[in-house]
Amino acid sequence: MPRLHLIGSAHEYGDVHTYRFRPEGRLDFRPGEYGHLFFPQLLRRFTKPVREISFASAPGDDEVWFTLDHSSNSPFQQHFRALAPGAPMQVFGIGGHLRLPDDAARPLVLVGGGIGVTPFRSILRHLRAHQPSTPVALVHAAREHHLYAAEFAQMPIAYHRVGRAELAAKLAEVALIEPPAAYLVAGSDSFVAAAAEQLRIAAVPDDAIQTDTFKGLHDLDTVAA
Numbered sequence: 001m002p003r004l005h006l007i008g009s010a011h012e013y014g015d016v017h018t019y020r021f022r023p024e025g026r027l028d029f030r031p032g033e034y035g036h037l038f039f040p041q042l043l044r045r046f047t048k049p050v051r052e053i054s055f056a057s058a059p060g061d062d063e064v065w066f067t068l069d070h071s072s073n074s075p076f077q078q079h080f081r082a083l084a085p086g087a088p089m090q091v092f093g094i095g096g097h098l099r100l101p102d103d104a105a106r107p108l109v110l111v112g113g114g115i116g117v118t119p120f121r122s123i124l125r126h127l128r129a130h131q132p133s134t135p136v137a138l139v140h141a142a143r144e145h146h147l148y149a150a151e152f153a154q155m156p157i158a159y160h161r162v163g164r165a166e167l168a169a170k171l172a173e174v175a176l177i178e179p180p181a182a183y184l185v186a187g188s189d190s191f192v193a194a195a196a197e198q199l200r201i202a203a204v205p206d207d208a209i210q211t212d213t214f215k216g217l218h219d220l221d222t223v224a225a
Helices: 075-081 114-130 149-153 164-174 187-203
Strands: 003-013 016-024 036-039 050-054 064-071 089-097 108-113 138-140 158-162 182-187 211-212
Touching: 003 064, 050 064, 050 114, 050 187, 064 075, 064 114, 108 114, 114 138, 114 149, 114 182, 114 187, 138 149, 138 164, 149 158, 158 164, 164 187
Parallel strands: 108 138, 108 182, 138 158, 182 211
Antiparallel strands: 003 016, 003 089, 016 064, 036 050, 036 089
């Protein structure tokens, strides 16, 4: 299991924080995937000491980033938030449902809700390094704060920051992209379902839509007996 060591953290807004880790050895994952994060010291405290958290960094980055919403304030979230620099963590496994199209010339539309935009930072950093000619549009819907806004605004992409009320109109607009695009949608269960339905209403075929519930939103711990 690859081991990571905490370098530091940054407060994004509200209860959202980004954590930066230094990998010990090689960590192989695809852009947009998530890691099964494991704290051995929690084995006796939780029935599920492994959590699925999306990578915010790209494969090959010097640092491994995760962004979490701590608003649930669960015991696991409290433990993560209390990590001190140098603290170790293991990646038990890798998973994910988002895949980049095989054709690098095919337009790509990324649709994120709230901090569900996190795996798209991984994808966009990867594309900038390896597929800079891929046409990309990012639609980020949020009630107030748009995570990574300054970084995304500097990228050579069509970047759309919208409120939830404007999302349907914006999705109808990006559905007109030619040639037909591939659509990747990430966020809460309710956001993913609503956004995917809006794309279908806009005549985007099902096989052009990939979805993944964002890993890192909330977590309900069960204390082991």
